[in-house]
Amino acid sequence: MExxxxxxxxxxxxxxxxxxxxxDRCGTGSPLVTxxxxxxxxxxxxxxxxxxxAAPPTVATEVALGSGIAPPFVLLTEGFSPPVxxxxxxxxxxxxxxxxxxxxxxxxxxxxGLSNLxxxxxxxxxxxxxxxxxMIRDVREVSAKRIVLLTVEDPSGSIDLLVPNxxxxxxxxxxxxxxxxxxxxxxxxxxxxxxxxxxxRPEVPPGHATHRSDRPSRTLFLSDLHIGSRSFLSxxxxxxxxxxxxxxxxxxxxxxxxxxxxxxxxxxxxxxxPNQERDLAISDVVEQYAExxxxxxxxxxxxxxxxxxxxxxxxxxxxxxxxLSAAMAGQLPTNVRSLGNPSTFALHxxxxxxxxxxxxxxxxxxxxxxxxxxxxxxxxxMLQMRHVAPIYGGRTPLAPLSRDGLVIEPLPxxxxxxxxxxxxxxxxxxxxxxxxxxxxxxxxxxxxRNITPVPPGRRSSIWRPSRPxxxxxxxxxxxxxxxxxxxxxxxxxDARGP
Numbered sequence: 001m002e003x004x005x006x007x008x009x010x011x012x013x014x015x016x017x018x019x020x021x022x023x024d025r026c027g028t029g030s031p032l033v034t035x036x037x038x039x040x041x042x043x044x045x046x047x048x049x050x051x052x053x054a055a056p057p058t059v060a061t062e063v064a065l066g067s068g069i070a071p072p073f074v075l076l077t078e079g080f081s082p083p084v085x086x087x088x089x090x091x092x093x094x095x096x097x098x099x100x101x102x103x104x105x106x107x108x109x110x111x112x113g114l115s116n117l118x119x120x121x122x123x124x125x126x127x128x129x130x131x132x133x134x135m136i137r138d139v140r141e142v143s144a145k146r147i148v149l150l151t152v153e154d155p156s157g158s159i160d161l162l163v164p165n166x167x168x169x170x171x172x173x174x175x176x177x178x179x180x181x182x183x184x185x186x187x188x189x190x191x192x193x194x195x196x197x198x199x200x201r202p203e204v205p206p207g208h209a210t211h212r213s214d215r216p217s218r219t220l221f222l223s224d225l226h227i228g229s230r231s232f233l234s235x236x237x238x239x240x241x242x243x244x245x246x247x248x249x250x251x252x253x254x255x256x257x258x259x260x261x262x263x264x265x266x267x268x269x270x271x272x273x274p275n276q277e278r279d280l281a282i283s284d285v286v287e288q289y290a291e292x293x294x295x296x297x298x299x300x301x302x303x304x305x306x307x308x309x310x311x312x313x314x315x316x317x318x319x320x321x322x323x324l325s326a327a328m329a330g331q332l333p334t335n336v337r338s339l340g341n342p343s344t345f346a347l348h349x350x351x352x353x354x355x356x357x358x359x360x361x362x363x364x365x366x367x368x369x370x371x372x373x374x375x376x377x378x379x380x381x382m383l384q385m386r387h388v389a390p391i392y393g394g395r396t397p398l399a400p401l402s403r404d405g406l407v408i409e410p411l412p413x414x415x416x417x418x419x420x421x422x423x424x425x426x427x428x429x430x431x432x433x434x435x436x437x438x439x440x441x442x443x444x445x446x447x448x449r450n451i452t453p454v455p456p457g458r459r460s461s462i463w464r465p466s467r468p469x470x471x472x473x474x475x476x477x478x479x480x481x482x483x484x485x486x487x488x489x490x491x492x493x494d495a496r497g498p
Contacts, residue, residue, distance in 0.1 A: 002032065005038045022037055070214050078323075079342045080322045080405055095402045097177070100135070101135055101154070104202050114131040120132055121156040123184070135179050136175065137151045139175070161194055162195050183196070183199075204411060204428065204431060209430070213350050218259075219347060221263070223263035224265040224419065226440035229281060231443050232440055237439060261307075264308050264313065264341055264355075265312040266307055267288035267291075285314050286331075292332065296332060305333070306354070308354045309323070310357075315341075316399065319359075319397065320405035321341040340405075351413045358419055359382065359396055375423075379424075382415075416434040418438070421453035441455055
Protein backbone atom coordinates (compact mmCIF):
# COMPACT_ATOMS: atom_id res chain seq x y z
CA MET A 1 0.00 0.00 0.00
CA GLU A 2 1.28 3.43 -0.90
CA UNK A 3 2.01 5.75 2.02
CA UNK A 4 -0.42 8.37 0.68
CA UNK A 5 -3.12 5.71 0.36
CA UNK A 6 -2.61 4.61 3.96
CA UNK A 7 -2.78 8.21 5.19
CA UNK A 8 -6.05 8.74 3.32
CA UNK A 9 -7.52 5.59 4.82
CA UNK A 10 -6.53 6.47 8.37
CA UNK A 11 -7.99 9.96 8.16
CA UNK A 12 -11.38 8.70 6.99
CA UNK A 13 -14.20 8.67 9.55
CA UNK A 14 -14.72 4.92 8.89
CA UNK A 15 -11.25 3.56 8.05
CA UNK A 16 -12.10 -0.12 8.46
CA UNK A 17 -15.22 0.13 6.34
CA UNK A 18 -13.36 2.11 3.67
CA UNK A 19 -10.50 -0.42 3.67
CA UNK A 20 -12.92 -3.26 3.01
CA UNK A 21 -14.61 -1.31 0.22
CA UNK A 22 -11.22 -0.64 -1.44
CA UNK A 23 -10.33 -4.32 -1.21
CA ASP A 24 -13.70 -5.35 -2.62
CA ARG A 25 -13.14 -3.05 -5.61
CA CYS A 26 -9.54 -4.16 -6.18
CA GLY A 27 -10.19 -7.87 -5.84
CA THR A 28 -7.10 -9.91 -6.68
CA GLY A 29 -6.25 -7.87 -9.78
CA SER A 30 -3.75 -5.50 -8.16
CA PRO A 31 -1.05 -6.28 -5.57
CA LEU A 32 -0.73 -2.57 -4.69
CA VAL A 33 -3.31 -0.18 -3.23
CA THR A 34 -2.71 3.32 -4.54
CA UNK A 35 -3.97 6.72 -3.45
CA UNK A 36 -6.02 6.91 -6.66
CA UNK A 37 -7.84 3.68 -5.75
CA UNK A 38 -8.77 5.04 -2.33
CA UNK A 39 -9.88 8.41 -3.73
CA UNK A 40 -12.00 6.70 -6.38
CA UNK A 41 -13.69 4.51 -3.76
CA UNK A 42 -14.47 7.56 -1.60
CA UNK A 43 -16.04 9.35 -4.56
CA UNK A 44 -18.10 6.31 -5.52
CA UNK A 45 -19.28 5.94 -1.93
CA UNK A 46 -20.42 9.56 -1.75
CA UNK A 47 -22.11 9.48 -5.14
CA UNK A 48 -23.85 6.16 -4.61
CA UNK A 49 -25.13 7.18 -1.18
CA UNK A 50 -26.98 10.18 -2.51
CA UNK A 51 -27.87 9.30 -6.12
CA UNK A 52 -29.09 5.72 -5.93
CA UNK A 53 -32.85 5.46 -6.05
CA ALA A 54 -34.65 3.86 -3.14
CA ALA A 55 -36.99 0.97 -3.65
CA PRO A 56 -40.63 1.60 -2.71
CA PRO A 57 -41.90 0.10 0.55
CA THR A 58 -43.01 -3.50 0.22
CA VAL A 59 -45.53 -3.30 3.07
CA ALA A 60 -48.63 -1.11 2.92
CA THR A 61 -48.32 1.82 5.30
CA GLU A 62 -51.84 3.15 5.03
CA VAL A 63 -54.77 1.59 6.85
CA ALA A 64 -58.17 2.86 7.89
CA LEU A 65 -57.70 3.66 11.57
CA GLY A 66 -60.29 5.06 13.86
CA SER A 67 -63.14 4.61 11.38
CA GLY A 68 -65.72 1.99 12.21
CA ILE A 69 -64.56 -1.20 13.97
CA ALA A 70 -60.79 -1.57 13.69
CA PRO A 71 -59.41 -5.11 13.35
CA PRO A 72 -57.54 -6.57 16.34
CA PHE A 73 -54.22 -6.57 14.44
CA VAL A 74 -52.95 -4.82 11.30
CA LEU A 75 -49.29 -4.88 10.24
CA LEU A 76 -48.33 -1.42 9.00
CA THR A 77 -44.57 -1.65 8.36
CA GLU A 78 -41.96 -4.29 9.03
CA GLY A 79 -38.43 -2.89 9.05
CA PHE A 80 -36.77 -5.81 7.30
CA SER A 81 -37.12 -6.24 3.56
CA PRO A 82 -35.36 -8.98 1.54
CA PRO A 83 -32.01 -7.83 0.10
CA VAL A 84 -31.44 -7.74 -3.65
CA UNK A 85 -29.52 -10.93 -4.56
CA UNK A 86 -25.89 -10.57 -5.74
CA UNK A 87 -25.93 -6.80 -5.37
CA UNK A 88 -22.63 -4.97 -4.96
CA UNK A 89 -22.36 -3.95 -1.27
CA UNK A 90 -21.35 -0.40 -2.16
CA UNK A 91 -24.38 -0.03 -4.41
CA UNK A 92 -26.62 -1.59 -1.77
CA UNK A 93 -25.52 0.85 0.93
CA UNK A 94 -25.97 3.66 -1.58
CA UNK A 95 -29.59 2.63 -2.02
CA UNK A 96 -30.03 2.43 1.75
CA UNK A 97 -28.83 5.98 2.35
CA UNK A 98 -30.73 7.32 -0.64
CA UNK A 99 -33.88 5.73 0.80
CA UNK A 100 -33.21 7.34 4.17
CA UNK A 101 -32.68 10.76 2.62
CA UNK A 102 -35.83 10.53 0.51
CA UNK A 103 -38.03 9.33 3.36
CA UNK A 104 -36.85 11.90 5.89
CA UNK A 105 -36.57 14.85 3.48
CA UNK A 106 -40.19 14.19 2.53
CA UNK A 107 -41.12 14.69 6.19
CA UNK A 108 -39.18 17.96 6.34
CA UNK A 109 -40.43 19.59 3.14
CA UNK A 110 -43.08 22.19 3.74
CA UNK A 111 -42.02 22.92 7.31
CA UNK A 112 -42.50 26.65 8.09
CA GLY A 113 -38.95 26.91 9.40
CA LEU A 114 -37.43 25.88 6.06
CA SER A 115 -38.16 28.78 3.72
CA ASN A 116 -36.37 29.31 0.39
CA LEU A 117 -35.50 25.61 0.26
CA UNK A 118 -32.73 24.82 -2.25
CA UNK A 119 -30.46 21.94 -3.30
CA UNK A 120 -26.90 22.50 -2.13
CA UNK A 121 -25.57 23.15 -5.63
CA UNK A 122 -28.08 25.98 -6.14
CA UNK A 123 -27.00 28.06 -3.14
CA UNK A 124 -26.03 31.53 -4.37
CA UNK A 125 -23.86 34.16 -2.67
CA UNK A 126 -26.23 36.95 -3.72
CA UNK A 127 -28.93 35.59 -1.37
CA UNK A 128 -29.10 36.52 2.29
CA UNK A 129 -30.72 33.32 3.58
CA UNK A 130 -31.68 29.91 2.24
CA UNK A 131 -32.57 26.46 3.56
CA UNK A 132 -31.32 22.99 2.69
CA UNK A 133 -32.20 19.42 3.70
CA UNK A 134 -29.04 17.39 4.05
CA MET A 135 -27.50 14.29 5.55
CA ILE A 136 -24.64 14.95 7.95
CA ARG A 137 -21.43 13.34 6.75
CA ASP A 138 -19.01 14.60 9.38
CA VAL A 139 -19.10 16.52 12.68
CA ARG A 140 -16.08 18.43 14.06
CA GLU A 141 -16.28 20.33 17.32
CA VAL A 142 -13.86 23.24 17.83
CA SER A 143 -14.06 23.73 21.58
CA ALA A 144 -11.66 26.67 21.73
CA LYS A 145 -13.85 28.70 19.36
CA ARG A 146 -17.15 27.25 20.68
CA ILE A 147 -18.28 26.26 17.20
CA VAL A 148 -19.21 23.07 15.36
CA LEU A 149 -18.15 22.42 11.78
CA LEU A 150 -20.38 20.14 9.71
CA THR A 151 -19.91 18.50 6.35
CA VAL A 152 -23.34 17.78 4.90
CA GLU A 153 -24.59 16.40 1.59
CA ASP A 154 -27.70 16.03 -0.52
CA PRO A 155 -28.16 14.40 -3.96
CA SER A 156 -26.72 17.50 -5.64
CA GLY A 157 -23.43 17.78 -3.71
CA SER A 158 -21.78 18.50 -0.37
CA ILE A 159 -20.83 21.59 1.62
CA ASP A 160 -19.18 22.64 4.88
CA LEU A 161 -21.25 24.60 7.41
CA LEU A 162 -20.37 26.59 10.51
CA VAL A 163 -22.61 26.14 13.53
CA PRO A 164 -22.18 28.74 16.29
CA ASN A 165 -22.60 27.38 19.79
CA UNK A 166 -25.78 29.35 20.39
CA UNK A 167 -28.84 28.29 22.35
CA UNK A 168 -30.58 26.53 19.47
CA UNK A 169 -27.76 23.99 19.18
CA UNK A 170 -28.78 22.74 22.61
CA UNK A 171 -31.67 20.92 20.92
CA UNK A 172 -29.25 18.05 20.54
CA UNK A 173 -25.83 16.96 19.42
CA UNK A 174 -25.41 16.59 15.68
CA UNK A 175 -24.91 12.95 14.70
CA UNK A 176 -23.34 11.52 11.56
CA UNK A 177 -25.81 10.21 8.97
CA UNK A 178 -28.91 11.90 10.40
CA UNK A 179 -31.03 13.98 8.00
CA UNK A 180 -31.58 17.58 9.12
CA UNK A 181 -33.05 20.79 7.72
CA UNK A 182 -30.78 23.82 8.03
CA UNK A 183 -31.52 27.52 7.55
CA UNK A 184 -28.34 29.29 6.48
CA UNK A 185 -26.91 32.79 6.46
CA UNK A 186 -25.22 32.69 3.05
CA UNK A 187 -21.54 33.67 2.98
CA UNK A 188 -20.89 36.57 0.61
CA UNK A 189 -17.14 36.05 0.26
CA UNK A 190 -15.43 33.16 -1.49
CA UNK A 191 -13.79 30.75 0.91
CA UNK A 192 -16.14 31.60 3.78
CA UNK A 193 -18.53 29.00 5.21
CA UNK A 194 -22.27 29.42 5.34
CA UNK A 195 -23.52 29.96 8.89
CA UNK A 196 -26.34 27.86 10.37
CA UNK A 197 -29.02 30.05 11.93
CA UNK A 198 -31.66 27.40 12.74
CA UNK A 199 -32.11 23.64 12.69
CA UNK A 200 -35.20 21.59 11.85
CA ARG A 201 -35.32 17.85 12.53
CA PRO A 202 -37.94 15.45 11.10
CA GLU A 203 -39.48 15.27 14.60
CA VAL A 204 -42.97 14.49 15.80
CA PRO A 205 -44.90 17.44 14.36
CA PRO A 206 -46.74 19.69 16.83
CA GLY A 207 -50.34 18.67 17.27
CA HIS A 208 -49.67 15.06 16.30
CA ALA A 209 -53.03 13.33 16.62
CA THR A 210 -53.03 9.96 18.36
CA HIS A 211 -55.41 7.14 17.53
CA ARG A 212 -57.92 5.80 20.00
CA SER A 213 -59.20 2.27 20.26
CA ASP A 214 -62.81 1.75 19.26
CA ARG A 215 -63.31 -0.10 22.55
CA PRO A 216 -61.44 -0.69 25.84
CA SER A 217 -58.33 -2.78 25.18
CA ARG A 218 -55.35 -3.68 27.33
CA THR A 219 -51.86 -4.77 26.25
CA LEU A 220 -49.00 -6.18 28.34
CA PHE A 221 -45.45 -5.15 27.31
CA LEU A 222 -42.44 -7.33 28.10
CA SER A 223 -38.86 -7.55 26.84
CA ASP A 224 -35.52 -9.31 27.27
CA LEU A 225 -36.72 -12.67 28.57
CA HIS A 226 -33.28 -14.24 27.93
CA ILE A 227 -34.61 -17.78 28.14
CA GLY A 228 -31.69 -20.17 28.55
CA SER A 229 -29.74 -17.91 30.89
CA ARG A 230 -28.82 -19.14 34.36
CA SER A 231 -30.07 -15.75 35.55
CA PHE A 232 -33.59 -16.11 34.11
CA LEU A 233 -35.98 -14.93 36.83
CA SER A 234 -38.27 -17.94 37.08
CA UNK A 235 -40.00 -16.94 40.33
CA UNK A 236 -41.18 -13.50 39.11
CA UNK A 237 -42.25 -15.21 35.87
CA UNK A 238 -44.34 -17.69 37.85
CA UNK A 239 -46.02 -14.78 39.66
CA UNK A 240 -46.79 -13.14 36.32
CA UNK A 241 -48.34 -16.39 35.08
CA UNK A 242 -50.50 -16.57 38.20
CA UNK A 243 -51.61 -12.96 37.70
CA UNK A 244 -52.55 -13.51 34.06
CA UNK A 245 -54.62 -16.57 35.00
CA UNK A 246 -56.50 -14.51 37.59
CA UNK A 247 -54.95 -16.21 40.58
CA UNK A 248 -54.55 -13.45 43.14
CA UNK A 249 -55.35 -9.73 43.37
CA UNK A 250 -56.66 -7.73 40.42
CA UNK A 251 -58.06 -10.74 38.58
CA UNK A 252 -60.58 -8.42 36.93
CA UNK A 253 -57.70 -6.54 35.25
CA UNK A 254 -55.96 -9.71 34.09
CA UNK A 255 -59.18 -10.88 32.46
CA UNK A 256 -59.30 -7.82 30.20
CA UNK A 257 -55.77 -8.19 28.81
CA UNK A 258 -55.87 -9.19 25.13
CA UNK A 259 -52.34 -8.77 23.78
CA UNK A 260 -48.74 -9.29 24.87
CA UNK A 261 -45.91 -7.51 23.03
CA UNK A 262 -42.34 -8.77 23.64
CA UNK A 263 -39.60 -6.42 22.41
CA UNK A 264 -36.73 -8.79 21.67
CA UNK A 265 -34.01 -10.94 23.26
CA UNK A 266 -36.49 -13.75 23.64
CA UNK A 267 -33.63 -16.16 24.38
CA UNK A 268 -30.07 -15.64 25.63
CA UNK A 269 -28.53 -17.10 22.47
CA UNK A 270 -25.00 -18.44 22.15
CA UNK A 271 -21.71 -16.70 21.40
CA UNK A 272 -23.18 -13.24 21.83
CA UNK A 273 -20.41 -12.07 24.19
CA PRO A 274 -17.12 -13.57 25.44
CA ASN A 275 -17.40 -16.64 27.69
CA GLN A 276 -21.20 -16.53 27.53
CA GLU A 277 -21.33 -20.30 28.02
CA ARG A 278 -20.56 -19.72 31.71
CA ASP A 279 -23.87 -17.86 32.08
CA LEU A 280 -26.03 -20.41 30.22
CA ALA A 281 -28.38 -22.97 31.71
CA ILE A 282 -29.26 -24.16 28.17
CA SER A 283 -26.29 -24.16 25.80
CA ASP A 284 -28.14 -25.19 22.63
CA VAL A 285 -30.02 -22.36 20.90
CA VAL A 286 -32.68 -24.67 19.47
CA GLU A 287 -33.40 -25.96 22.95
CA GLN A 288 -33.59 -22.37 24.18
CA TYR A 289 -36.45 -21.69 21.75
CA ALA A 290 -38.12 -24.92 22.80
CA GLU A 291 -38.00 -23.68 26.40
CA UNK A 292 -39.30 -20.28 25.25
CA UNK A 293 -42.26 -22.08 23.69
CA UNK A 294 -42.89 -23.92 26.96
CA UNK A 295 -42.80 -20.66 28.95
CA UNK A 296 -45.18 -18.89 26.56
CA UNK A 297 -47.61 -21.83 26.72
CA UNK A 298 -47.91 -21.08 30.45
CA UNK A 299 -49.72 -17.87 29.52
CA UNK A 300 -53.47 -17.96 28.81
CA UNK A 301 -54.23 -19.20 25.29
CA UNK A 302 -56.69 -16.34 24.74
CA UNK A 303 -53.79 -13.83 24.62
CA UNK A 304 -52.42 -12.72 21.28
CA UNK A 305 -48.61 -12.61 21.61
CA UNK A 306 -46.48 -10.47 19.28
CA UNK A 307 -42.68 -10.87 19.34
CA UNK A 308 -39.76 -9.15 17.62
CA UNK A 309 -36.15 -10.38 17.86
CA UNK A 310 -33.18 -8.70 19.53
CA UNK A 311 -29.43 -8.97 19.26
CA UNK A 312 -29.39 -12.19 21.35
CA UNK A 313 -31.87 -13.99 19.09
CA UNK A 314 -31.01 -16.45 16.32
CA UNK A 315 -31.47 -14.06 13.40
CA UNK A 316 -29.08 -11.89 11.37
CA UNK A 317 -27.52 -9.32 13.75
CA UNK A 318 -27.54 -6.39 11.29
CA UNK A 319 -30.56 -4.08 11.62
CA UNK A 320 -33.34 -4.16 10.63
CA UNK A 321 -33.60 -7.82 11.60
CA UNK A 322 -35.89 -10.40 10.00
CA UNK A 323 -38.51 -12.31 11.94
CA LEU A 324 -37.60 -15.63 13.54
CA SER A 325 -36.97 -18.46 11.11
CA ALA A 326 -39.68 -21.05 10.58
CA ALA A 327 -37.58 -23.58 12.51
CA MET A 328 -37.44 -21.36 15.62
CA ALA A 329 -40.92 -19.82 15.36
CA GLY A 330 -42.38 -23.30 14.83
CA GLN A 331 -41.51 -24.17 18.42
CA LEU A 332 -43.70 -21.38 19.77
CA PRO A 333 -47.45 -21.56 20.50
CA THR A 334 -49.87 -20.90 17.65
CA ASN A 335 -51.05 -17.67 19.31
CA VAL A 336 -47.57 -16.11 18.79
CA ARG A 337 -47.05 -13.76 15.85
CA SER A 338 -43.36 -13.30 14.93
CA LEU A 339 -42.38 -9.99 13.28
CA GLY A 340 -39.12 -8.33 12.26
CA ASN A 341 -37.22 -5.78 14.36
CA PRO A 342 -38.46 -3.05 14.27
CA SER A 343 -42.13 -3.39 13.32
CA THR A 344 -45.11 -1.04 13.44
CA PHE A 345 -48.63 -2.41 13.76
CA ALA A 346 -52.07 -1.42 14.94
CA LEU A 347 -54.00 -3.09 17.75
CA HIS A 348 -57.68 -2.15 17.61
CA UNK A 349 -56.71 0.98 15.68
CA UNK A 350 -53.93 2.13 18.04
CA UNK A 351 -50.50 2.28 16.36
CA UNK A 352 -47.55 0.66 18.16
CA UNK A 353 -43.87 0.47 17.20
CA UNK A 354 -41.78 -2.30 18.76
CA UNK A 355 -38.00 -1.96 18.52
CA UNK A 356 -35.57 -3.99 20.58
CA UNK A 357 -33.21 -1.08 21.17
CA UNK A 358 -29.69 -1.96 20.06
CA UNK A 359 -29.46 1.59 18.69
CA UNK A 360 -28.99 2.63 22.34
CA UNK A 361 -25.44 1.24 22.10
CA UNK A 362 -24.69 3.77 19.35
CA UNK A 363 -26.59 6.78 20.60
CA UNK A 364 -25.76 6.74 24.33
CA UNK A 365 -22.00 7.31 23.82
CA UNK A 366 -22.73 9.96 21.18
CA UNK A 367 -25.24 12.07 23.12
CA UNK A 368 -23.96 14.01 26.15
CA UNK A 369 -25.79 13.01 29.32
CA UNK A 370 -27.48 9.96 27.81
CA UNK A 371 -27.43 6.72 29.80
CA UNK A 372 -28.96 3.24 29.91
CA UNK A 373 -30.62 4.28 33.15
CA UNK A 374 -32.75 6.86 31.28
CA UNK A 375 -33.79 5.00 28.12
CA UNK A 376 -36.78 7.19 27.33
CA UNK A 377 -34.48 10.21 26.89
CA UNK A 378 -32.76 8.33 24.05
CA UNK A 379 -36.15 7.29 22.64
CA UNK A 380 -37.11 10.97 22.47
CA UNK A 381 -34.01 11.64 20.42
CA MET A 382 -34.95 8.74 18.12
CA LEU A 383 -38.34 10.37 17.56
CA GLN A 384 -36.71 13.74 16.90
CA MET A 385 -34.55 12.15 14.20
CA ARG A 386 -37.39 9.80 13.17
CA HIS A 387 -34.72 7.09 13.09
CA VAL A 388 -33.65 4.48 15.66
CA ALA A 389 -30.02 3.90 14.59
CA PRO A 390 -28.70 6.39 12.03
CA ILE A 391 -24.91 6.11 12.53
CA TYR A 392 -23.15 3.87 10.00
CA GLY A 393 -19.96 1.96 10.76
CA GLY A 394 -20.28 1.85 14.54
CA ARG A 395 -21.54 -0.54 17.18
CA THR A 396 -24.90 -1.21 15.55
CA PRO A 397 -24.44 -3.01 12.20
CA LEU A 398 -26.79 -1.82 9.46
CA ALA A 399 -28.08 -4.20 6.81
CA PRO A 400 -27.54 -3.04 3.17
CA LEU A 401 -31.19 -3.06 2.15
CA SER A 402 -32.94 -1.03 -0.55
CA ARG A 403 -35.31 0.56 1.95
CA ASP A 404 -34.23 2.01 5.28
CA GLY A 405 -36.50 0.12 7.64
CA LEU A 406 -35.13 1.96 10.68
CA VAL A 407 -36.94 5.19 9.79
CA ILE A 408 -39.82 5.78 12.21
CA GLU A 409 -42.73 6.09 9.81
CA PRO A 410 -45.64 6.03 10.37
CA LEU A 411 -45.55 7.69 13.77
CA PRO A 412 -46.74 5.41 16.57
CA UNK A 413 -49.06 6.14 19.43
CA UNK A 414 -46.96 3.80 21.61
CA UNK A 415 -43.20 3.30 21.15
CA UNK A 416 -41.81 0.33 23.08
CA UNK A 417 -38.20 -0.82 23.47
CA UNK A 418 -36.07 -3.08 25.66
CA UNK A 419 -32.32 -3.85 25.57
CA UNK A 420 -31.29 -1.48 28.36
CA UNK A 421 -32.40 -3.88 31.14
CA UNK A 422 -33.83 -0.88 32.97
CA UNK A 423 -37.30 0.60 32.69
CA UNK A 424 -38.84 3.89 31.78
CA UNK A 425 -42.16 5.47 30.93
CA UNK A 426 -42.68 8.92 29.48
CA UNK A 427 -44.55 10.90 26.83
CA UNK A 428 -43.21 12.91 23.94
CA UNK A 429 -45.56 15.06 21.83
CA UNK A 430 -48.42 12.63 22.27
CA UNK A 431 -46.38 9.42 21.89
CA UNK A 432 -46.24 7.07 24.88
CA UNK A 433 -42.67 5.84 25.46
CA UNK A 434 -42.09 2.53 27.22
CA UNK A 435 -38.87 0.70 28.00
CA UNK A 436 -39.79 -2.51 29.73
CA UNK A 437 -36.55 -3.88 31.17
CA UNK A 438 -35.69 -7.56 31.54
CA UNK A 439 -36.47 -10.97 33.00
CA UNK A 440 -32.78 -11.69 33.51
CA UNK A 441 -30.86 -11.04 36.71
CA UNK A 442 -27.31 -9.72 36.77
CA UNK A 443 -24.72 -11.86 34.98
CA UNK A 444 -20.96 -11.96 35.49
CA UNK A 445 -20.50 -10.25 32.13
CA UNK A 446 -22.81 -7.43 33.21
CA UNK A 447 -20.88 -7.03 36.47
CA UNK A 448 -17.67 -6.72 34.48
CA ARG A 449 -19.23 -3.98 32.32
CA ASN A 450 -20.80 -2.23 35.35
CA ILE A 451 -24.33 -2.86 34.10
CA THR A 452 -26.95 -3.05 36.86
CA PRO A 453 -30.24 -4.46 35.55
CA VAL A 454 -33.60 -3.42 36.99
CA PRO A 455 -35.61 -6.67 36.83
CA PRO A 456 -39.29 -7.18 37.77
CA GLY A 457 -40.39 -5.48 40.97
CA ARG A 458 -43.53 -5.95 42.97
CA ARG A 459 -45.67 -3.53 41.01
CA SER A 460 -46.78 -3.07 37.48
CA SER A 461 -48.89 -0.29 36.03
CA ILE A 462 -51.68 0.13 33.56
CA TRP A 463 -51.24 3.45 31.81
CA ARG A 464 -53.15 5.58 29.35
CA PRO A 465 -50.99 7.53 26.86
CA SER A 466 -52.78 10.86 27.20
CA ARG A 467 -51.97 11.10 30.92
CA PRO A 468 -48.99 13.07 32.34
CA UNK A 469 -45.76 11.29 33.06
CA UNK A 470 -45.70 9.40 36.37
CA UNK A 471 -42.75 10.00 38.66
CA UNK A 472 -41.78 6.33 38.69
CA UNK A 473 -42.81 3.03 37.18
CA UNK A 474 -42.00 0.43 39.82
CA UNK A 475 -41.77 -2.66 37.60
CA UNK A 476 -40.53 -3.78 34.21
CA UNK A 477 -43.88 -5.08 32.96
CA UNK A 478 -45.68 -2.01 31.71
CA UNK A 479 -49.26 -2.62 30.71
CA UNK A 480 -51.20 -0.01 28.78
CA UNK A 481 -54.91 0.44 28.38
CA UNK A 482 -56.87 2.79 26.19
CA UNK A 483 -60.12 3.55 28.07
CA UNK A 484 -60.48 6.92 29.74
CA UNK A 485 -59.70 6.07 33.35
CA UNK A 486 -56.81 6.64 35.75
CA UNK A 487 -53.70 4.44 35.82
CA UNK A 488 -54.14 1.45 38.11
CA UNK A 489 -51.07 0.23 40.04
CA UNK A 490 -50.99 -3.53 40.43
CA UNK A 491 -49.36 -5.45 43.26
CA UNK A 492 -48.24 -8.80 41.90
CA UNK A 493 -47.91 -11.67 44.40
CA ASP A 494 -44.40 -11.79 45.77
CA ALA A 495 -42.53 -14.68 47.31
CA ARG A 496 -41.46 -12.35 50.10
CA GLY A 497 -45.02 -11.66 51.16
CA PRO A 498 -48.25 -10.02 49.97
